[in-house]
Amino acid sequence: MTLPRFRPRGWVAATKAAQRRHQAEAAGGPRGPAPRSQRAALYVHWPYCEKRCSYCNFNKYIPRGVDEAAVRSCLVTEAQTLLRLSGVRRVESVFFGGGTPSLASPHTVAAVLEAVAQATHLPTDAEVTLEANPTSSPGTRLAAFGTAGVNRLSIGLQSLDDAELRLLGRTHSASDALRTLAEARHLFPGRVSVDLMLGLPAQQVGPWLGQLQELLRHCDDHISLYQLSLERGTALFAQVHQGALPAPDPELAAEMYQKGRAVLQEAGFRQYEVSNFARKGALSTHNWNYWQCGQYLGVGPGAHGRFLPQGTRGHTREARIQTLEPDNWMKEVKLFGHGTRKRVPLGELELLEEVLAMGLRTDLGITHQHWEEFEPQLTLWDVFGTSKEVKELLEQGLLLLDHRGLRCSWEGLAVLDSLLLTLLPQLQEAWQQRTRALVPGG
Structure with missing residues (x-):
C-alpha cells in the first residue's frame, strides 16, 4: 500500500461534509464573541512524506503504506477530546501542517473540519490553511481540498533554482513549483503563500535576489523568507560537516535577508513578522495567533499546543506535546482519546516571556x-x-x-x-x- 492519493469519491465525501458544516452553522444562528480563554486556533499534523528533504529534522515519516482511515479516525477523536478538555467554544483558524498534508485525502481534511464544527463554533469564513508540495498538488487535487473547506494554501516552493532544489532533496523542479503556484492562485486568489529559503551552501546574493524578483512576477501577495538552519541528523548537516559542501556564510545570509526585505518593501509588501511579508491584507491569521500568544490546540503525532485546561487552577496554561511516533500515537488515542505525551504548566513569568519574545517578532x-x-x-x-x-x-x-x-x-x-x-x-x-x-x- 502506498501513500494515499486523491480519488473522486474522496472529493464527493468532502463536498457532502462541507455542506453539512454550512447547514449546521446556519441552523445554529449567530453566536456572540467568546472570551480569550474560550478561543483557540487548531493545528493538525499529518506526519507522512514521500521523501525526507536533506535539511529537514521535523517529525515526519516515510512509510511503506498508510492506513488513512485509521489516521483520520484518530485525528477526529483527538480534536474532539482536546476541544472538550480545553473548553474552547470558538476555533478561529485551522492549519493542516506536516509532513506533507497535501498527501492526505480531501476526505480526511473534511472529516476533521466537520468534527470541529460539530464540537464548537467554526465560522464559515475561518482561515483554513493547508501546506502543500508542488509534486503532490495538481490542480484537480487542490480544487478538491478547496471543496473540503481549505481556503488558504502554503506552498513549500523553497527555491526557483533546480540545482538548489536537488541539493535540498526536493522532489519538484522550479517549473513544477510555478505551475502549482499558478493553479493555486486561480483556485485561492489572494490566499496563497510561498516559502523561499536563503543562506544555502554556496548560495550568492545576486542570483538569490534574481529568484526573489522572478517569484514576485508569480506570487500571490504572501512570501515567507526562511534562512537555512543546519540541523544535526540531517543529510545536509553531514555533507557540510564532512566537507563535501561549504558551510553557509552567515554574513551573506544576512545580506540576502536585508536586501530581500528591501525588495519586498519596494514591491508593496508589509513585513508583518520577522520572516513573513504580505500585501493587500494577505497575512496569515493562524500564525498571527501564535505571535499574539493566543491559545492553540495541537492535534496529531508530535503536535504542540498551548491552552488552559478546563477547571485548572494555579497556572495560566499548559504547554502540551503529543506522542511523536504515529503508530504509538494512534494506540494512545484509541485508549485515552488523545495522545498527549507531555504536559508542562506555564508559570506567569514564563508566559510573559513568550508574550515578549513572540510579540516583538511582529511589526506592531x-x-x-x-x-x-x-x-x-x-x-x-x-x-x-x-x-x-x-x-x-x-x-x-x-x-x-x-x-x-x-x-x-x-x-x-x-x-x-x-x-x-x-x-x-x-x-x-x-x-x-x-x-x-x-x-x-x-
Missing part, C-alpha cells in the same frame, strides 16, 4: 492593552521604562517604547535575537523585584 510589537491582558499590574513602562540598557537600544533606533507600546524599528526587527538578550533579563529582574515586594519582609 506589543501594545499596552495586549500586555495588560496577560499582566495587569506590571506595565511595559514599569519593566522597560527606566532601564539604562533599554534606553540605549531606544537611542540607537532599534526599539520604540511610546504610547502605543513596545516594538522593534525596521532596523531592530532584523536583529531581534540580540535585542532579546537585553529585554528578557530586564523582564526577569522586574518580575523578581515585584515578587520580593509582595513578600512580607522581602
Whole structure:
C-alpha cells in the first residue's frame, strides 16, 4: 500500500461534509464573541512524506503504506477530546501542517473540519490553511481540498533554482513549483503563500535576489523568507560537516535577508513578522495567533499546543506535546482519546516571556492593552521604562517604547535575537523585584 492519493469519491465525501458544516452553522444562528480563554486556533499534523528533504529534522515519516482511515479516525477523536478538555467554544483558524498534508485525502481534511464544527463554533469564513508540495498538488487535487473547506494554501516552493532544489532533496523542479503556484492562485486568489529559503551552501546574493524578483512576477501577495538552519541528523548537516559542501556564510545570509526585505518593501509588501511579508491584507491569521500568544490546540503525532485546561487552577496554561511516533500515537488515542505525551504548566513569568519574545517578532510589537491582558499590574513602562540598557537600544533606533507600546524599528526587527538578550533579563529582574515586594519582609 502506498501513500494515499486523491480519488473522486474522496472529493464527493468532502463536498457532502462541507455542506453539512454550512447547514449546521446556519441552523445554529449567530453566536456572540467568546472570551480569550474560550478561543483557540487548531493545528493538525499529518506526519507522512514521500521523501525526507536533506535539511529537514521535523517529525515526519516515510512509510511503506498508510492506513488513512485509521489516521483520520484518530485525528477526529483527538480534536474532539482536546476541544472538550480545553473548553474552547470558538476555533478561529485551522492549519493542516506536516509532513506533507497535501498527501492526505480531501476526505480526511473534511472529516476533521466537520468534527470541529460539530464540537464548537467554526465560522464559515475561518482561515483554513493547508501546506502543500508542488509534486503532490495538481490542480484537480487542490480544487478538491478547496471543496473540503481549505481556503488558504502554503506552498513549500523553497527555491526557483533546480540545482538548489536537488541539493535540498526536493522532489519538484522550479517549473513544477510555478505551475502549482499558478493553479493555486486561480483556485485561492489572494490566499496563497510561498516559502523561499536563503543562506544555502554556496548560495550568492545576486542570483538569490534574481529568484526573489522572478517569484514576485508569480506570487500571490504572501512570501515567507526562511534562512537555512543546519540541523544535526540531517543529510545536509553531514555533507557540510564532512566537507563535501561549504558551510553557509552567515554574513551573506544576512545580506540576502536585508536586501530581500528591501525588495519586498519596494514591491508593496508589509513585513508583518520577522520572516513573513504580505500585501493587500494577505497575512496569515493562524500564525498571527501564535505571535499574539493566543491559545492553540495541537492535534496529531508530535503536535504542540498551548491552552488552559478546563477547571485548572494555579497556572495560566499548559504547554502540551503529543506522542511523536504515529503508530504509538494512534494506540494512545484509541485508549485515552488523545495522545498527549507531555504536559508542562506555564508559570506567569514564563508566559510573559513568550508574550515578549513572540510579540516583538511582529511589526506592531506589543501594545499596552495586549500586555495588560496577560499582566495587569506590571506595565511595559514599569519593566522597560527606566532601564539604562533599554534606553540605549531606544537611542540607537532599534526599539520604540511610546504610547502605543513596545516594538522593534525596521532596523531592530532584523536583529531581534540580540535585542532579546537585553529585554528578557530586564523582564526577569522586574518580575523578581515585584515578587520580593509582595513578600512580607522581602
